[in-house]
Amino acid sequence: MELRKDPITRSWVVVGKAEKPVVAADDCPLCPGHREAGKTLLALPANGPWQVRVIPHLDPLYRIEGDPARTAEGMYDRMNLVGAHEVIIETPEHSRTLAAMSDEEIERVLIAFAMRIGDLKRDDRFKYVTVFKNSGSMAGEEWPHSHSQVVATTFVPRRVLYELRASRDWLTERERCVFCDIARQERRQGKRLVDEQGPYLAFCPYASRVPYEIWIMGEPHNSRFEIPDPTADRRDLAALLGRVLRRLVRVAPAYHMVIHTSPNERQTKGELSGHWRTLADEYHWHIEILPINAINSKSYGIKETYFNALLPEQAAEQLRGLDSL
Amino acid sequence: MELRKDPITRSWVVVGKAEKPVVAADDCPLCPGHREAGKTLLALPANGPWQVRVIPHLDPLYRIEGDPARTAEGMYDRMNLVGAHEVIIETPEHSRTLAAMSDEEIERVLIAFAMRIGDLKRDDRFKYVTVFKNSGSMAGEEWPHSHSQVVATTFVPRRVLYELRASRDWLTERERCVFCDIARQERRQGKRLVDEQGPYLAFCPYASRVPYEIWIMGEPHNSRFEIPDPTADRRDLAALLGRVLRRLVRVAPAYHMVIHTSPNERQTKGELSGHWRTLADEYHWHIEILPINAINSKSYGIKETYFNALLPEQAAEQLRGLDSL
Numbered sequence: 001m002e003l004r005k006d007p008i009t010r011s012w013v014v015v016g017k018a019e020k021p022v023v024a025a026d027d028c029p030l031c032p033g034h035r036e037a038g039k040t041l042l043a044l045p046a047n048g049p050w051q052v053r054v055i056p057h058l059d060p061l062y063r064i065e066g067d068p069a070r071t072a073e074g075m076y077d078r079m080n081l082v083g084a085h086e087v088i089i090e091t092p093e094h095s096r097t098l099a100a101m102s103d104e105e106i107e108r109v110l111i112a113f114a115m116r117i118g119d120l121k122r123d124d125r126f127k128y129v130t131v132f133k134n135s136g137s138m139a140g141e142e143w144p145h146s147h148s149q150v151v152a153t154t155f156v157p158r159r160v161l162y163e164l165r166a167s168r169d170w171l172t173e174r175e176r177c178v179f180c181d182i183a184r185q186e187r188r189q190g191k192r193l194v195d196e197q198g199p200y201l202a203f204c205p206y207a208s209r210v211p212y213e214i215w216i217m218g219e220p221h222n223s224r225f226e227i228p229d230p231t232a233d234r235r236d237l238a239a240l241l242g243r244v245l246r247r248l249v250r251v252a253p254a255y256h257m258v259i260h261t262s263p264n265e266r267q268t269k270g271e272l273s274g275h276w277r278t279l280a281d282e283y284h285w286h287i288e289i290l291p292i293n294a295i296n297s298k299s300y301g302i303k304e305t306y307f308n309a310l311l312p313e314q315a316a317e318q319l320r321g322l323d324s325l
Numbered sequence: 326m327e328l329r330k331d332p333i334t335r336s337w338v339v340v341g342k343a344e345k346p347v348v349a350a351d352d353c354p355l356c357p358g359h360r361e362a363g364k365t366l367l368a369l370p371a372n373g374p375w376q377v378r379v380i381p382h383l384d385p386l387y388r389i390e391g392d393p394a395r396t397a398e399g400m401y402d403r404m405n406l407v408g409a410h411e412v413i414i415e416t417p418e419h420s421r422t423l424a425a426m427s428d429e430e431i432e433r434v435l436i437a438f439a440m441r442i443g444d445l446k447r448d449d450r451f452k453y454v455t456v457f458k459n460s461g462s463m464a465g466e467e468w469p470h471s472h473s474q475v476v477a478t479t480f481v482p483r484r485v486l487y488e489l490r491a492s493r494d495w496l497t498e499r500e501r502c503v504f505c506d507i508a509r510q511e512r513r514q515g516k517r518l519v520d521e522q523g524p525y526l527a528f529c530p531y532a533s534r535v536p537y538e539i540w541i542m543g544e545p546h547n548s549r550f551e552i553p554d555p556t557a558d559r560r561d562l563a564a565l566l567g568r569v570l571r572r573l574v575r576v577a578p579a580y581h582m583v584i585h586t587s588p589n590e591r592q593t594k595g596e597l598s599g600h601w602r603t604l605a606d607e608y609h610w611h612i613e614i615l616p617i618n619a620i621n622s623k624s625y626g627i628k629e630t631y632f633n634a635l636l637p638e639q640a641a642e643q644l645r646g647l648d649s650l
Contacts, residue, residue, distance in 0.1 A: 140624035
């Protein structure tokens with residue numbers, strides 16, 4: 001397996017056959033008492049039995065050892081498939097969902113996200129660390145036991161790259177952060193707001209790609225999710241996320257949740273060479289939640305342009321009306 | 326329904342409910358003798374019974390009347406959903422597939438593609454004309470009768486926009502067309518070539534997103550699919566496309582095929598203002614064929630980065646070995 005760069009769209013594709021180990025269909029590998037002999041990358045709280053545990057992925061796509069060894073094949077670029085791939089077990093209880101957790105428990109999960117991002121960014125081979133959650137079988141969930149995944153890559157995923165370019169252009173033209181502008185307009189207009197707590201707001205974005213898409217962000221400008229917001233309490237973020245998820249699970253059987261944070265500022269070259277450090281500072285972390293309602297055959301027209309039959313204003317109104325307890 | 330622009334990724338999303346007319350499940354609406362009373366936008370050949378017929382889409386997403394009326398909502402951009410949406414009926418025979426057609430029949434379909442693109446580009450409200458084919462139910466095919474679709478939009482679809490940006494950057498740095506470079510390297514290396522005829526080549530791209538992805542392009546630089554290649558014969562292209570599709574249907578039950586051509590050069594402002602005309606000239610038309618082998622629940626990790634288990638070199642070797650008659 002290796003990484004190849006599409007010279008036209010400039011995004012990286014993993015090609016080649018994975019050497020899939022045969023995973024025994026035994027008891028849940030994420031429950032306490034299973035695979036405890038394996039490596040633990042992080043356990044919270046620091047003392048006593050773990051409430052959140054981070055382990056290497058049982059069937060990792062990216063392997064931590066080695067050098068990306070970026071080389072050319074004629075006009076093309078390739079790299080070895082080096083990276084980190086971890087599982088964040090969000091609770092020792094097999095059937096407890098993130099939506100059902102207390103604010104304190106959710107905060108602990110967010111702290112684990114932050115600690116893993118911070119740790120992996122110290123490895124200057126990695127340009128980006130993605131934390132994401134596949135919730136529900138339609139979201140491609142690997143185990144039913146509540147968990148998230150961490151992937152550190154030697155490239156910046158294309159969506160983040162587009163976001164970085166757009167926020168740089170916005171800043172150049174207007175001398176303002178596009179994410180700060182969005183937060184201000186959403187609070188002022190209110191019609192797409194789902195909920196808020198302290199400096200944090202949850203809203204259905206103006207150009208939502210799917211019904212009930214929700215973004216969560218903080219108003220104090222902070223590019224790095226892994227660094228606590230200077231004037232905010234992470235417990236507020238946890239409380240807001242819990243209320244949002246409890247509403248969401250009433251309207252969608254599955255969702256993807258993704259933390260968007262700044263790329264690794266230790267990188268000084270690559271896709272956006274020169275501006276790298278500045279770009280990392282200019283970014284604004286946020287959480288994107290994309291509900292999944294159906295797995296359909298898709299027309300090319302729909303792959304190319306998103307069609308969302310539900311107006312974000314109506315989605316937000318419905319979500320506001322749902323019980324968040 | 327309306328178009329809204331995502332300020333972060335700068336792509337347009339269609340939001341709002343479509344007013345779906347109830348389509349009676351009667352006989353095939355694309356067969357001769359059905360809906361002949363409706364409007365015919367093009368019929369080929371010019372005399373005698375039609376072999377290829379273009380009609381307005383029976384349930385269009387975009388409507389031809391009106392002004393896009395691009396306006397602001399605070400920091401956001403929106404437009405009315407104006408556009409063209411047509412169906413190219415590729416044959417009067419209900420069960421005849423594009424892969425099964427003669428070179429002459431395929432050439433006639435390609436001529437219809439070109440004529441509709443050329444005609445719609447005369448409308449300066451439209452920035453781009455997409456011709457695509459959903460073949461097979463897993464590709465979101467609307468009717469089993471062989472057909473393609475034409476969509477003219479008041480925006481350039483995001484993938485084409487990324488391609489335009491990348492080809493401009495390549496040209497600026499190297500003073501060469503990235504597509505011409507690709508064609509030369511693929512011919513020279515040969516290992517990803519599937520087939521060739523005259524100045525046209527078919528190959529599995531270096532960073533193929535899915536197994537058996539195939540691109541077809543011509544070596545003489547020509548940005549516009551709708552204008553015949555100066556030193557080439559379209560019959561050669563038709564013959565090559567037929568052979569490629571006959572191989573492909575042996576390994577994939579469904580596929581998307583898309584014509585990539587230059588944006589409308591009558592546009593002088595918008596996403597890439599100023600450079601527009603030059604960009605249109607610098608582009609290089611090509612055909613992308615994306616086979617579909619399964620409709621799966623996808624992990625977020627797979628949505629964000631493509632994973633393709635089949636090396637393009639192996640895919641090309643397999644395809645070369647298949648019967649193309």
